[in-house]
Amino acid sequence: MxxxxxxxxxxxxxxxxxxxxxxxxxxxxxxxxxxxxxxxxxxxxxxxxxxxxxxxxxxxxxxxxxxxxxxxxxxxxLMMIKKDPNVLVTDTHFGTVPVRLFKPKEVSSKPHRGIIFYHGGGAMTGSLGKELPFELLCSFLSVCMVYRKLPDYHHPVLAKDCLNASIYFLKNLESFGVDPSQVVLCGESIGGWAVANVMQILPSIPSLPQIQAQVLIQPLVNLINFQLPSHQQSKNVPILTRDTLLMFMCKYLAIDLSWKDAMLSGAVIPLDKWKNFSKWLSYDNIPRRFWSQDPQPEFFAPFNEAAYLETKHVWSAEISPVLADDKIIAQLPKTFLVSCENDILRDDALLYKKRLEDQGVPVSWYHVEDGFHGCLILFDKKCFSFPCSMKVVNAVVSYIKSI
The missing domain is CATH 1.10.287 (Helix Hairpins)
Incomplete structure (x- = not known):
């Protein structure tokens, strides 16, 4: 032995x-x-x-x-969350969803602005407040929600957890000392996807206070067209490569990874659907300055019906929010979008930006030339932080303080 x-x-x-x-x-x-x-x-x-x-x-x-x-x-x-003596941290539940509340200890006679934050992590990782920019914690009442994740939970659990917990919070703003007219919904990566998903539902519930603004940081809003310029230019750029993105998303959507190549090549896209939705999904919606010098045109592989049947649920607005009807997009609140040049999801943000602007939604956009996917969560990691991390944090905080 x-x-x-x-x-x-x-x-x-x-x-x-x-x-x-x-x-x-x-x-x-x-x-x-x-x-x-x-x-x-x-x-x-x-x-x-x-x-x-x-x-x-x-x-x-x-x-x-x-x-x-x-x-x-x-x-x-195992990672320690940063602590500050000026912030009161409380772990609780909104219904069945674990949340962590961050509230300034300084007593204020006025209600606080409220920030609802959905973390990233590809539906695999992410936890209570480790991704929240600390400037948000010190200035506002921030709520970080922890949705259920893989491997036990698949779509639509993530979006439903975020929606249900947000409804709970909005119904109880007074008890949290939050001004009902100053609630902002914020999310990063798949958390940005959750923001887009939830915000297409909340305005249809008239009994709830209206969200003041939505902040989407490097969001995923399109699970259909993987031939956009950023998918070609940044498919092997750390930290989120194309293979990693497809692995995360296929696992969350319960799509067998054997269909990955068909999804990447466009073999899952029926011609009739592409004719209907290319106006929102195609290469032509991306400003030409983001195209490669020698752009690869969208050229989809021959249609594979078996692959389509296994992946057809990506054609719903619930999974690809950019496909939502015009009337749903038009009722969305003012929006702040963050994109990074070296991010495979850069063009998702650009597609959604155009989609919102076409329906008259006020959009502010911040683009980080030296940024990459996931840089936000490194903002306070000392030797592992990057200049672009603080750029994103400062931009988000400045926007929220300005509205």
Whole structure:
């Protein structure tokens, strides 16, 4: 028995090192670092660490020890959240949804502005308040909601949790000391997708206070056209590569990964549907300055009916919010959109921007030339922070304070 333990102790570091070397070899040649990215070596290292942890999680999952998403959340839970003596932090539930409330300790005679925040993480990771910009915590009453995630929960649980918890909060604003006329809905990445989804429903509930503004940071609003310029230009840019995006989304939408290539090539797109929705989804909706010098035209593979039947639910506005009817888009509140140049989802933000503007919704847009997907959550990570992280935080805080 002692020999077995000795072999295990000696072999584990070798195994872990071997997996890391394999990840580095796999991602070193494929990772692309555009010239606008700052500190590319640090970003590439972080990308390798993330892919390394995903690889370890997949190994644990195949060994039936632990599901990969649970492994990632366990590691994230070890991270300490930043504390401030001026902020009162309370963990509670809105219905069945866990939330963390951040409220300034300073007593105010006036009601606070309220911020509802949906975190990112691809429906796999994300936790209570670790992604909230700290400036929001100090200035407003902020609510971070933690929806149920993979592997146990799939679509539409994420959106329903966000909607139900938001309704609970809006019905009880007075008890939280929040001004009903100053509530902002904010989300990052898939949290931005949740904002778009929830905001297409809330205005139809007349008994609720109206949301003052929505803030979508690097949102995902299109699960149909993967041939947009940013999907071509940033498909291998850390931290969110095209393969990682498809893995997260297919798992959340319960789509078998064997259909990934059909989705990427457009083989799942029927001609009649494309004729109806290309006005909102096509390459032509992206400003030409974001096109490549030698743009690759949209050229979809021959239609695959079997692939379409397995993926057809992506054609609903519930999954691809950019497809919502004009009358739903027109009732949305003023909007702040954040996009990053080196983000595979850059053009999702641009599609939604045009969609909103065409229906007369006031839109403010902030574009980060040296930004990449997920840079927001690194804003206070010291040596792992990037200049673009603070740019996004400052832009969001300045916008919310200005409305």
């Amino acid at each position: 002692a020999v077995l333990w000795l072999l295990l102790v000696a072999g584990l570091p070798t195994f872990l090192l071997g997996v890391f070397v394999w990840v580095v070899i796999q991602h070193l040649p494929s990772a692309e670092m555009p010239s606008t990215l700052k500190q590319p070596a640090k970003l590439w290292f972080m990308h390798c660490i993330i892919q390394y942890l995903i690889a370890l999680g997949n190994i644990l999952e195949k060994l039936r020890i632990c599901a990969m998403p649970r492994f990632l959340r366990f590691l994230q839970g």
